[in-house]
Amino acid sequence: MAGSDLPLQEEGETAKFVATAAISKQDSGILPYGLSLHLSPNLLAAPVFSVPPLVSSLLWHERMGVGVVVVAGSVGKQGLPQGLWVDTRTTCRSLIIHTNNNSNDTDTALSLLEHAGLWKLPETHVVVVGGTAGVEAVLLHHSLRNTIHAIYLGVQPYTHSLSQPGPRLHSHTSQTAKVNERVKVYRRCPYCNSGKTDIQFVLRGNLTSLSIPSKVFEAHLESLNGHRLRVITLSYFPYIDFYRMPGQPRGGQVTPLDSLDYRMLTTFAEVLNFTYEYWEEPNRNFGDEKADGQFTGMVGQLQREESDLTTIIAPTPGRIRAVEFLRLYPSDVMIVTSLKPKLLPAHLALIRPFSDEVWLGLLVGVVVWGVILWMFQRLWVWMAGGRGVPFNEAIMYGWGALLERPPLDPSINVSGQMLVGWWLLFCLIISTGFRSSLIAHLTVKSTSDTLESLRDLVEEDNWGWGTEPWLYNGAALEYFSKHTDPVVQMIHKGMEVLVAKDALGKVLEGGFSFITIKNYITVLVATQYTDARGDTPFYISKEELTFLASFGWGVRKGSPFYKRFHMIMHQLDDAGLIKYWTDEVIARRVRETRHRIKIWDDSREVVLGLNHLQGAFYLLFLGYTLATLSLLTEILTHSRLR
Secondary structure: OOHHHOOOOOOOHHHHHHHHHHHHHHHHOOOOOOOOEOOOHHHHOOOOOOOOOHHHHHHOOOOOOOEEEEEOOOOOOOHHHHHHHHOOOOOOOEEEEEOOOOHHHHHHHHHHHHHHOHHHOOOOEEEEEEOHHHHHHHHOOHHHOOOOOEEEEEEOOOOOOOOOOOOOOOOOOOOOOOOOOEEEEEEEEEEEEOOEEEEEEEEEEEOOOOOOOHHHHOOOOOOOOOEEEEEEEOOEOOOEOEEOOOOOOOOOEEEEOOOHHHHHHHHHHHHHOEEEEEEEOOOOOOOOEOOOOOEOHHHHHHHOOOOOEEEEEOOOHHHHHHOEEEEEEEOOOEEEEEEOOOEOOHHHOOOOOOOHHHHHHHHHHHHHHHHHHHHHHHHHHHHHOOOOOOHHHHHHHHHHHHOOOOOOOOOOOHHHHHHHHHHHHHHHHHHHHHHHHHHHHHHOOOEOOOOOOHHHHHHOOOOEEEEOOOOOOOHHHHHHHHOOOHHHHHHHHOEEEOOHHHHHHHHHHOOEEEEEEHHHHHHHHHHHOOOOOOOOOEEEOOOOEOOOOEEEEEEOOOOOOHHHHHHHHHHHHHOOHHHHHHHHHHHHHHHHHHHHHHHHHHHOOOOOOHHHHHHHHHHHHHHHHHHHHHHHHHHHHHHHHO
């Protein structure tokens, strides 16, 4: 923004200071690209304040960007947020706070920054100018808890020019400021003291000759120095799984097991040098929005800043307003789990080559053709005389031709022969199709139709469906309840909510389908409902329902490490590790669970049945056969000898 764009008052010392700094820097040609200063009218409307000469060097620092000057105790609670974030001419990448060594005013100004939402913008540069006694009170203030780039310039007591307040600023004679004060520069260092925020002394110098290096503003979070993150989670394999101590209630600290999120968070921890602890969400709830804009479940804990991040959640418009979202992997899809199709009765194989409509069409066709042939022949007899064709012969000829065994041609004229010829051609096509289809149905066992989609469920008679309680909330519930498709609305109205064990039990009874997440049910069926030969009673639909754009982690608003997490996530995705880990985790869990079930089955006492001992009976029958043959041989031999 050019110096002429500044909304300045007239003749005041503050206005003259800002205008001089802006115009002189612009005219000198050294104004950094994209760098400007803007004082909001809301700030200038506050009581008149003086800016120390030291601020002039900060306003044009290459790391600061657009600046807003805030003076402790001079701005109202409503004016500050509007001056910082609402004004479209200000990108607000930096704040310069001038304190007046009054602890009450300083605390008030920082509290106003909290109200203005500074904690949501961790990348904002903050420079505080004040006395040396207020370093810790300012840099460790709660309003700066997420700020990465913050320095404090502790100035020894100094005198500066004073302006008289009034309805407008007027020029007047100013006292000459002393310029021999000493300045100490401190930096706020997130996660420096064993993962805790600390204050670092940077340098000292004279007020007039102080030069702040660019690296002072560089606070890249390459390491969190052992900082402990609190992770809120719920069990959702293969993304996350954990172990809860026997007897321990929900909501306590849990031990993570091998899963996709566990591997990724372990990698993040190794790169950024932090530790973490898993806490279970007591109600197994992802997060539902209430009327007042507050959330329940895992999203609610992030919104209240009770936890640092969550394991897998899905983004929704409401959640994105409450927390940051870190996209990690494509969303899982929903599928329909039903009972595996049954074999159709073998005695119906003769009628299965054609559909009901075709059989009905053939029946009607035989009758109609016979009637038309009979009517044509009757009409000819009425016109020309002679012998007619009986009605039963016309019908039986049509039926016999269809069976490839027609009686003698009953037609007595050309029109009748034309009807017979085209009917024989029709019968040839029908019989050829029937024979080929009949062979296929006799050699390949036919099964009932599979249920592939939600539409198939609603079209079935007396059919039910359901899903799990932990899944049917948050984003999934919002999808079904707000969807405009009539099929989805019918599914929502008839949805039963029950745990997976009960749902799969109802599926085995028939007339019921289980709607759930693909990866989740695939592992469950493969580990608990599949025998050693790979047979399972369940059928998982091939058609998939994508109800969410993506899955990822939720991060509390203003988290300083969010940007670093985002960079590492992209590196893992580009390397193909996320997909590789997903497949490996699923395969490993299936392998381990089935091995554990096999060991348990082998340890049980097994009652031997006919299937175990059928070989012995086969040997017995073979012995009977050999003994019978031997007896016959002996009888024949004995008869010949006699």
